[in-house]
Amino acid sequence: xxxxxxxxxxxxxxxxxxxxxxxRSVLDTLREDIKNGHIPMKGVNLGGWLVAENxxxxxxxxxxxxxxxxxxxxxxxxxxxxxxxxxxxxxxRHRDSFITEQDFRDISAAKMNTVRIPVGYWIxxxxxxxxxxxxxxxxxxxxxxxxxxxAIREWAPRYNLVVLISFHAAKGSQNGMDHSAPSxxxxxxxxxxxxxxxxxxxxxxxxxxxxxxxxxFLGIGLLNEPSGTTPENVxxxxxxxxxxxxxxxxxxxxxxxxxxxxxxxxxxxxxxxxSPPNWYNIRHEWHRYQIWxxxxxxxxxxxxxxxxxxxxAVNAWTGNWLFIGEWSIASSANFDNxxxxxxxxxxxxxxFKGATGGWTxxxxxxxxxxxxxxxxxxxxxxxxxxxxxxxxxxxxxxxxGAGENPIDVTDDLINDENESTNLHDITxxxxxxxxxxxxxxxxxxxxxxxSTNVLSKLGLHVPNMIMVDITNGVHRAVALFLLQLxxxxxxxxxRIQQTSYSQSKTGRSYHVEQHRLPQIQTTTRQxxxxxxxxxxxxxxxxxxxxxxxxxxxxxxxxxxxxxxxxELREKVKTYEKLLREKVKLYEKLLRTKNNRIQELEMRLxxxxxxxxx
Numbered sequence: 001x002x003x004x005x006x007x008x009x010x011x012x013x014x015x016x017x018x019x020x021x022x023x024r025s026v027l028d029t030l031r032e033d034i035k036n037g038h039i040p041m042k043g044v045n046l047g048g049w050l051v052a053e054n055x056x057x058x059x060x061x062x063x064x065x066x067x068x069x070x071x072x073x074x075x076x077x078x079x080x081x082x083x084x085x086x087x088x089x090x091x092x093r094h095r096d097s098f099i100t101e102q103d104f105r106d107i108s109a110a111k112m113n114t115v116r117i118p119v120g121y122w123i124x125x126x127x128x129x130x131x132x133x134x135x136x137x138x139x140x141x142x143x144x145x146x147x148x149x150x151a152i153r154e155w156a157p158r159y160n161l162v163v164l165i166s167f168h169a170a171k172g173s174q175n176g177m178d179h180s181a182p183s184x185x186x187x188x189x190x191x192x193x194x195x196x197x198x199x200x201x202x203x204x205x206x207x208x209x210x211x212x213x214x215x216x217f218l219g220i221g222l223l224n225e226p227s228g229t230t231p232e233n234v235x236x237x238x239x240x241x242x243x244x245x246x247x248x249x250x251x252x253x254x255x256x257x258x259x260x261x262x263x264x265x266x267x268x269x270x271x272x273x274x275s276p277p278n279w280y281n282i283r284h285e286w287h288r289y290q291i292w293x294x295x296x297x298x299x300x301x302x303x304x305x306x307x308x309x310x311x312x313a314v315n316a317w318t319g320n321w322l323f324i325g326e327w328s329i330a331s332s333a334n335f336d337n338x339x340x341x342x343x344x345x346x347x348x349x350x351x352f353k354g355a356t357g358g359w360t361x362x363x364x365x366x367x368x369x370x371x372x373x374x375x376x377x378x379x380x381x382x383x384x385x386x387x388x389x390x391x392x393x394x395x396x397x398x399x400x401g402a403g404e405n406p407i408d409v410t411d412d413l414i415n416d417e418n419e420s421t422n423l424h425d426i427t428x429x430x431x432x433x434x435x436x437x438x439x440x441x442x443x444x445x446x447x448x449x450x451s452t453n454v455l456s457k458l459g460l461h462v463p464n465m466i467m468v469d470i471t472n473g474v475h476r477a478v479a480l481f482l483l484q485l486x487x488x489x490x491x492x493x494x495r496i497q498q499t500s501y502s503q504s505k506t507g508r509s510y511h512v513e514q515h516r517l518p519q520i521q522t523t524t525r526q527x528x529x530x531x532x533x534x535x536x537x538x539x540x541x542x543x544x545x546x547x548x549x550x551x552x553x554x555x556x557x558x559x560x561x562x563x564x565x566x567e568l569r570e571k572v573k574t575y576e577k578l579l580r581e582k583v584k585l586y587e588k589l590l591r592t593k594n595n596r597i598q599e600l601e602m603r604l605x606x607x608x609x610x611x612x613x
Contacts, residue, residue: 024157027215030113031162034218035253035281037321040358041164041218043114044107044378045326046151047363049099050144051075051118051168052091053179056376057367062094073185074178075120075169079139091141098367099147101155103379107364108159110382114218115161116325116360117151119144120169120181124203131195132172136183156216164253164360165207166221166325172196174226175260188228197238205245212250213564219253220246221285221325227260232268235259243279249560255323257285264313271319283323283357288348290331299333299340306347314354323357330375338384341375 033039048057054071057063063071063078070081079087107115121127122137123144152163172189173182182188190196204220211217222242226235239256246254258270263286265271274282288310290302297305314322327348335341352359365379374380 024215026160027157027162030160031215031218034114034162034358035251037356039113040356041114041323041360042358043112043116043161043164043360044110044364045116045118045166045360045362046099046103047118047179048367049095049117050123050147051120051179051181052078052094054078055178056363057094057098060094060098060367061090064090072178074181076136076139076181076183077185079141084141088141092143095144095147099151099364101158103364104151104155104159104161106379108161110378113161114164114358114360115151115156115364116164116166116221117148118166118168118179118224119148119207121167121171121199121203122169123148124206126202127171127199128202129171129195129199132193132199133183136171139183140181152211152214152216157214162216162218164218164221164255165211166224166255167200167204167207168224170196170223171199174223174228174230176228177225180224188226188230191226191230191234191238197234200238201241201245204242208246208250208252212252217252219255219281221255221257223257224325225260225287226257230259232259236273239274243274243282247557249557251281251557253281253283255283255285255325256320257287257325260287263287265316265318271317274320276320279320282320284317284320285323285325287326287362288324289326289328291328295332297331297333299331299335299344302331302333303340303344303347306344306351310348311351311354314351317354321356322354324352324355324359326362327352327359328362328376329381335373335375338373341373341381345381 030039034041047053052060052062052075054063054066054068065086066078066081070077075091079091082090104115120140122140125137125142125145127134127137148165155161156163168179169181170190172193173180173184174188174190176182176184176186176188178185180188190200200223204222208220222239223235235258243254246252256274258267262268262270270284273284276282290297290305290310294302294305314324329335329341329345329348331344335344361378363376363378366374366377369377369380369383371380371383373384
């Protein structure tokens, strides 16, 4: 019986591992496709969950016994009012009930591929900045990190979603608003004290390290809606330093946001900020609401604005790929029927097609959504069917997360002029049928041609087992192979770009020093230094002497990946050893029980003999 249990457990372990590998391959493909710009983010914010906002979660247990004038100032003021004796339990019940696994299931069913999750600086459970209020994070209800863990490591992978963390609330507050949980409501002190910036750098690095190996982790929005008294030069230096820290071990997506009043294509010099190829996997974030400043506009004027002004602004952007991190169909206008609301939603979605980075709607739900017309709540509008077609009538969204059949994503990547064969021909539209022998033979021939005549030039080949899977219609095999192909093509592209740059000596407005990562600040009081600068701060550190060659982070990331693989192999060996030891233990127990049974049988036999005598 023990042997049956052991081998049944091993079989189930193998099955579950296979499912995990399949799910991870889909997420890996989705994540890399988004980072590489093959498909945009199409998603929704989980606002009000881990950074609570009273206006959208009224009725939640978090606000029990809290006057509105305190609750409306954010989570810090609310917890100060409640204290841990009451507040910890109330916020735990809020976090447990407001967003659940069912919400991730519904978001996936709505054909979204991304969730943006706001978090605050207290989620790390530490503050090593050495200044300001070092115990400010202790005011908040603890264990918020457990919910983020569950979202990234359980719920998002289960429903083929990726997660973008948004650093919504920084120490000292970057905007003074309730969603940054300020200790001094209405005031933004973040950029005025180096210890606040240092705390934020520590926090985003900690989050990136924590989730770097998780398939559903897409990246981090480095700061949400900085404004108020936040200095632009401090903000830009923070982005430089965060990039430098995180790129030493991760190539995750990093989202930079300008000051809140710089949400246009020509504001300041953001369109030239952290530009490729020196900087990679960066998105530039706008939040576009037609609410504040649009008071008194009627619905037709708003729709016209979205169709023209908003669309033109998005299309005029020339910097890093644009990402609309927040938008909604809420307004002060009277949209008295769902058809007009649908037109307004469609006008904005059409405008955002020019944003290569995609968008995330604010927000997924309100507390106790009752199905009424609520332009802030995607869930409410989908339930009303007011514009559910618009959510789904968007290019490149699909149920597998990557938004399209993985065999079709290679269109136009390679074109073999000699044979006039491209990947669109190789991955023909009849792939899914699988019952037509002629089509299968043609596909086999096409993939063979790709392997021998195209990929061989890149040092790639299609393994025999993968070829069998491909011709039999196993999409996971296709997705894994194409991911490898894309990564190789990107490596070639980067190599060519850097070679071209090193050979070019004219027509450039930048210097060699600017092709280096920024220095990493070593003290909390170090003055901001732009990358490539030769001036020295009070610590004797220049903008160049702490630079790293732009390929060094890539090499370091590869080295870390190799180390992770080695660690995984060691874990596998350890598990195998543990299983062998358990088998031996059960065998020993079985032998012991058998011996005990034999002993009892012998004693029983002796007793029977004595009774006969």
